Amino acid sequence: MKTYRMLVVLLLVAPLVLTGCWNSRELTDLAIVVGIGIDKGVKENTYKVSFQIVNPGAIAMGKQGGGGGGQAMPVTVYAGVDNSLFSALRKSTQKVPRQLFFSHIQLIVIGEELAKDGIKETFDLFDRSHELRINTPVVIARGIDAETALSIVTPLENMPSVGIAKRIEFSSGEYAQNVDVDVADVVKRLAGPGEIAISGVEIVGDAEPGQSRKNTERTVLPASIEMKGIALFKDGKLKTWADGKAARGMLWVKNEMKGTAMDIACDGQPEKVTIELTYSYTDVSVEMRNGRPAYRIHVSEEGSVTEIHCPIDLENRDKIFQLQNEWANQTEQEIRKAIELAQKEKTDVFGFGDELNRKYPTLWKRLERNWADTFADASVEIEVEAYIRRTGMRTKSYL
Incomplete structure (x- = not known):
């Protein structure tokens, strides 16, 4: 009888200590970021941060075989400018109707101009944040800014960031003229001896039509993203390219x-x-x-x-x-x-x-x-x- 009473008390008390899903977030309230681009801002000591957000409705329509001229783009690119990466991301919330969600990032793109100025301070946010993953691949946008690289729409992959990440993996394994580097590798080199080597990507063709759905409606693409060389750094600054x-x-x-x-x-x-x-x-x-x-x-x-x-x-x-x-x-x-x-x-x-x-x-x-x-x-x-x-x-x- 005593054991029965203790069991009843435990059953009554247990719900009081359960917190439930206190920190849950509804999917319809989230803007899933799959790619981040970091460029040098126009003003001194500022960053321009671009992020590629998934359009779930367009992705679903594509998988169902839907189409038509009015079909939405699978991703949207937003950008914010401020004195720090985190401030630029927060500032960009003025443009996005949902809460930014970074746990599914597939790619980080660094603009070439910023790479030449130096990236020593660029990765502190990624190393410190609990939401940004340190195994995210990193590339340098060669001859272009990071925002443009994230804006090119390509076939086969609805999300350009995913397409570039897969190019890194397959190209490094099949042809071996680029390296597969992630945030952890970059931070390790910035914090210790040795220098960084990061793969480059460039746009082949005309970037302007490449930013619209028309880029996927032709057998010969007006614009495409290709792996191009390896960026060699010294003291955190881009020195030259190995091709x-x-x-x-x-x-x-x-x-x-x-x-x-x-x-x-x-x-x-x-x-x-x-x-x-x-x-x-x-x-x-x-x-x-x-x-x-x-x-x-x-x-x-x-x-x-x-x-x-x-x-x-x-x-x-x-x-x-x-x-x-x-x-x-x-x-x-x-x-x-x-x-x-x-x-x-x-x-x-x-x-x-x-x-x-x-x-x-x-x-x-x-x-x-x-x-x-x-x-x-x-x-x-x-x-x-x-x-x-x-x-x-x-x-x-x-x-």
């Missing part, structure tokens, strides 16, 4: 090479053999020589022959070895291009300082102050081992 082979070489050094396609000279002839890289691993080590750090980069890579444009017999092992050597030499050249560019700009985007700190912490404390100059003069040895594992469905081409 093409230098950009790809950076991924080898950073051990971020997932896959790419390379055209290799065929038996000394101008015709090419295309090799698809399927595996790569890079080991970076350091030792001291005559009081200076000397780095050794060892790359081991594997791949398959996917296309040939010359009469080469792939059943001949000597020809395979020759292709492997050509491939290794070309990989070494691209890595060398990346290192020479970084050393010229005195920006350690590879994290060589981290490696020196791990192995020689006492020495690092002495070299850290002038690390940019030390990095620029460091010797780097490159060794590449390349292995062709497969030749496709045919060894002897009809050529």
Whole structure:
């Protein structure tokens, strides 16, 4: 009987301590932000913050196959200007009829002009906020402002921010001329040794028609967003861009090479053999020589022959070895291009300082102050081992 009474008391008291959904927010009251763009304001020491908001009704109509000339855009871009990012976001609420909701952000775009001025203070808000995610991808709008980059409407993805984020993922894994960097990576580099490298995006074509639905109504797009190069920073400021082979070489050094396609000279002839890289691993080590750090980069890579444009017999092992050597030499050249560019700009985007700190912490404390100059003069040895594992469905081409 006593146990029964205690149970009744607990059942009566329990509802009093339950808070319920005290902080709930109705979906119809929220403006879901999927992309943020940050530009330099017109006035000194101001920011222009753009944000891409989902139009749920338009997204739903698109999935149902609805259409017509009067169909609404899937996203809307608003912007606010103020002395801080947070103030600019709050100020922009004067334009938006709903409460901004940031937990579903897919992309952060930094305008090139702001990147040149410096981004050291830009990411404090993202690192501090409980709602903004630190695993959000970051890109630099190359030759354009961030607001324009967020305003380009593209096919296949209703939300441009999602489309750009997926481009980063697929392009870095398939062609390897851009890096996949998020807020956490940027903050880590801003707070510690080493410098930042961030992928760039640019608009190809005419940006004005690209901001309307007409951009998705043609087989050849008036405007499109493409990944373009890697921005190299020094002291939080954009110094230069790495493009093409230098950009790809950076991924080898950073051990971020997932896959790419390379055209290799065929038996000394101008015709090419295309090799698809399927595996790569890079080991970076350091030792001291005559009081200076000397780095050794060892790359081991594997791949398959996917296309040939010359009469080469792939059943001949000597020809395979020759292709492997050509491939290794070309990989070494691209890595060398990346290192020479970084050393010229005195920006350690590879994290060589981290490696020196791990192995020689006492020495690092002495070299850290002038690390940019030390990095620029460091010797780097490159060794590449390349292995062709497969030749496709045919060894002897009809050529």
